[in-house]
Amino acid sequence: GENVEQHPSTLSVQEGDSAVIKCTYSDSASNYFPWYKQELGKRPQLIIDIRSNVGEKKDQRIAVTLNKTAKHFSLHITETQPEDSAVYFCAATLSGSARQLTFGSGTQLTVLP
Amino acid sequence: NAGVTQTPKFRILKIGQSMTLQCTQDMNHNYMYWYRQDPGMGLKLIYYSVGAGITDKGEVPNGYNVSRSTTEDFPLRLELAAPSQTSVYFCASSNKGDEQYFGPGTRLTVT
Numbered sequence: 001g002e003n004v005e006q007h008p009s010t011l012s013v014q015e016g017d018s019a020v021i022k023c024t025y026s027d028s029a030s031n032y033f034p035w036y037k038q039e040l041g042k043r044p045q046l047i048i049d050i051r052s053n054v055g056e057k058k059d060q061r062i063a064v065t066l067n068k069t070a071k072h073f074s075l076h077i078t079e080t081q082p083e084d085s086a087v088y089f090c091a092a093t094l095s096g097s098a099r100q101l102t103f104g105s106g107t108q109l110t111v112l113p
Numbered sequence: 114n115a116g117v118t119q120t121p122k123f124r125i126l127k128i129g130q131s132m133t134l135q136c137t138q139d140m141n142h143n144y145m146y147w148y149r150q151d152p153g154m155g156l157k158l159i160y161y162s163v164g165a166g167i168t169d170k171g172e173v174p175n176g177y178n179v180s181r182s183t184t185e186d187f188p189l190r191l192e193l194a195a196p197s198q199t200s201v202y203f204c205a206s207s208n209k210g211d212e213q214y215f216g217p218g219t220r221l222t223v224t
Contacts, residue, residue: 001172006155032211043203043215044156051211089155098163099144099207100171103155 002027004092006104014112019077021107023090026071030092033073034101035064038087047088048075080111114139117216119204125222126194134189134219136204142214144207145187146171147179149200150218156203162187194223 003026013019025033031052036044050057050064050073057064063076077084087108091101120135138145143164148156158171162181176198178190187206191198201220205213 034211034213043217045215046212049211093211098161098169099209099211099213100146100158100161101156101213102172103157105155106153 002030002092002094002102004090004102004104006090006107008107009105010108010110012110012112013080015080015082017080019075019080019084019109019111021075021088021090021109022072023074023092023104024070024072025092025102027092027094028068028071029094032093032099033064033066034091034093035062035075036089036091036103038089038106040086044089077109080109082111082113085109085111116140117204117206117214119202119216119219121219122217123220125224126191128194128196128223130194131190131192132194132221134191134202134204134221136187136189136216137185138187138204138206138214138216139185140206140208140214141184142206142208143184144209144213145181146205146207146213147177147187147189148203148205149173149198150203151200159189159202191221196223199223 034049038044066073090104146161147159160179204216
């Protein structure tokens with residue numbers, strides 16, 4: 001089955017700096033890669049996603065890049081703000097499956113004021 | 114739309130007790146999922162369903178059962194609760210697309 005590894009497990013940045021979280025996946029057939037944000041005690045919420053036919057996608061301060069050859073994908077947050085502090089999870093899913101997500105272990109992002 | 118709802122929000126069980134975690138979605142989604150999230154960890158898939166009457170095991174199904182008699186409901190049954198089942202349980206749904214919508218979660222403690 002699919003295996004997703006996520007790094008780093010914790011990340012502290014100064015407000016206004018950029019943050020980068022990286023994930024690798026094992027199954028080259030995976031074709032959909034979402035990122036979820038989870039605030040303390042809350043449900044995961046989708047913040048951005050990318051499909052395997054696209055190399056990069058942006059949404060305001062958030063961007064995701066995908067390198068299919070290396071089986072890497074990354075989340076980039078620019079101009080970080082204190083409200084960006086949360087746990088971020090990457091995930092991967094296979095084409096043609098029941099869209100089961102395999103999640104990474106999460107990154108605790110802390111934005112210091 | 115209420116989206117995905119789960120009950121109860123919290124529950125404490127004694128070892129060996131049983132319970133059912135309820136999940137309902139009002140978005141007419143075909144795909145539904147149950148995940149567990151242990152402290153400081155990612156989510157692991159317990160069971161999933163691609164439509165009424167169809168269920169299948171995920172990564173960590175042992176100790177759990179599910180049923181899907183309607184499109185809206187996907188209850189998760191714990192039989193003979195064990196301390197290892199202490200976790201936060203999330204239900205999610207998807208409309209054959211990729212985005213999964215999560216419920217608010219049920220925090221379960223087994224002592």
